[in-house]
Amino acid sequence: MISSLRAALNTWVVRALFLILVVAFAAWGVGDMIRVIGTDTAVASVAGEKLQLPLVQEAYQQELAQFRRARPNEEPTPAIRQQLAEQALQRLITQTVIAKKVADLGLQTPDEAVRAAVLAIPGLRKSDGTLDRIALERLLSSANLSEERFLGLMRSDLAQEQLLSAIHAGAVAPDLLVHAVYAFRNEKRVAMAVTFPFAAAPAPPSPTEAELTRYWANHPEKFGRPEYRRIKAVILTPEAIAKTLPVSEEEIAAAYESRKAEFDVPEKRSVQIVLAPNEARAKALAEQWRAGADWATIEKAAKTPDGNAVQLDNASRAEIPVPQLADEVFKAPLNVISAPIKTDLGYYLVRVTAIHPGGKRTLAEVKNELRQQVALQKAADVIYDRANKVEDLLAGGAKLEELPGDLGLVAVTGTLDAQGITPQGVPAPIPGPEELRKAVVEAAFQTKPGDPPRLVEVPASGGQSGSSQASSYYALVVESITPPAEKPFAEVRAEVEQAYKQDAMRHEQETAAAKLYAAVKDGKPLSEAAKAAGLETHVLPPAARGVPTPGVPMQLSMLLFSMKRGEATMVETEDSFVVAQLTEIQQPDPKADPVGYGRMRDQLTRQIANDLDSVYVIGLREAAKPRVNEKLLETIAQP
Secondary structure, three states: OHHHHHHHHOOHHHHHHHHHHHHHHHHOHHHHHHHHHHOOOOOEEEOOEEEOHHHHHHHHHHHHHHHHHHOOOOOOOHHHHHHHHHHHHHHHHHHHHHHHHHHHHOOOOOHHHHHHHHHOOOOOEOOOOOEOHHHHHHHHHHHOOOHHHHHHHHHHHHHHHHHHHHHHOOOOOOHHHHHHHHHHHHOEEEEEEEEEEHHHOOOOOOOOHHHHHHHHHHOOOOOEEOOEEEEEEEEEOHHHHHOOOOOOHHHHHHHHHHOHHHHEEOOEEEEEEEEEOOHHHHHHHHHHHHOOOOHHHHHHHHOEOOEEEEEEEEEOHHHOOOHHHHHHHOOOOEOOOOOOEEEOOEEEEEEEEEEEOOEEOOHHHHHHHHHHHHHHHHHHHHHHHHHHHHHHHHHOOOOHHHOOOOOOOEEEEEEEOOOOEOOOOOEOOOOOOHHHHHHHHHHHOOOOOOOOOOOEEEOOOOOOOOOOOOOEEEEEEEEEEEOOEEOOHHHHHHHHHHHHHHHHHHHHHHHHHHHHHHHHHOOOOHHHHHHHOOOOOEEOOOEEOOOOEOOEOHHHHHHHOOOOOOOEEEEEOOOEEEEEEEEEEEOOOHHHOHHHHHHHHHHHHHHHHHHHHHHHHHHHHHHHOOEEOHHHHHHHOOO
């Protein structure tokens, strides 16, 4: 048999068949294998560097961990995972091109600079100024980073900061731009208005039972019960743990010594400042002032196209934007009118009206404050370990009521709706910061009865000085659900009647306001139309753009800046209708607000610097021509 096969192999027919098979493998099977073996395994190539799969996977895991911390109750969809992978890769590409430029320029970052940067991270520095290793390990774990990788990133960031600071060092906001933006943001608008309060409408006649019943049936959302959920939860916060931790006098003293600079209180002064266009005008104002003119008179006399007067209360040296002027203010005696002070902006006169001396707060003055802060720092050191213990116990099947009482957990049981309000109409007593409360309420309405409890981390939002930067944690179960229901008419009859009357009064005022508005739209000034209707007008306070102005409804304020002078509008507020007509557009004077104008210049300069950085980095990326292996990138985002 074998001899016959060998003989057949020597025939031309069989040799032709084998040749066809070889070509087929080369075209399909073997060729594909050769191409796979020879394919670049890097996810991307940029600036001569290859971003290998493990590096991109690590960056992706960091993005994924950040997403889960921000949305603990949401599982990322495939589309979100792909987006996170793309973000991670783009971040690495940017870091790579900047690092390449840093290396080309020979920029170095000394170890001492890296150490100082690490200690400057909130929460990583103990009260004695040394590195908190426990807090560092917690940070590395939450960020899914090794210590070597973390320090490498810190060193790289500092070097990149050197590079970018050189790029934007010369950034300056042009005066033309500063003036235009300042004028836009600080422009104010004044309107004349007529208000129609709902409560001022004449009381409607008493409704019939049929009218009330129909109103009740047509507005079920006003008279129904919301869905309620009864939950059982445990809360773990640094504040709760801090109350159980002892703090020694030695620890308080060490914290004070390491943070002495924080307790230095800078001197502040209240001052009246007059700006004049020239020395002669400044001297004339000074003589008038010294002769006994009050501040209101000087303000009025100084207000010219090139001059003005401003009063600053309790201002620090940094809040006076002209350095030469600040020097004079902080060496001027109390209640003495200065000689004219020459600056690039003109001639100033100053009178210091109050001096608030600076000083140093003593240990006795800040002892209680430091005790709380040291306890919070100690709590931040242990909360991560305690959270791990709780997580392990819950993973092992422990119920919430079976958790140990020495971990600092706070137990919460109660009934609430989706806004966190109890059936009694008060906020549910959930301890901890506001972001924790919101997370617990949200989770209560995303969890099903019977779902096992799991510990969820809620990152700190930053917030106030002295507050803990450590995360809080919670775990909960839903014990029961009370579905939404319609309240019987008999139970809510009084509420229905009150709502019916309020709607009737609202409609009455709406009709009156619309009639006045129509008259103004026909060409009558609001003052005349209101007088003809027997209504009183009032002038509203000057409204600022984009910020609430006391006395001006926000609904109206937003419209005023899209209106022309003389144009009218009608808006509804929570308790009234308002018909208003724009009567004045006030342009701001930068000379009257040197502090605000200086802040605007600084803000725009920072924005220009950021734009320069962005343009520079985009240029580096385009020059590097990054190439991405899209198929390999897609595999990273797979669950």
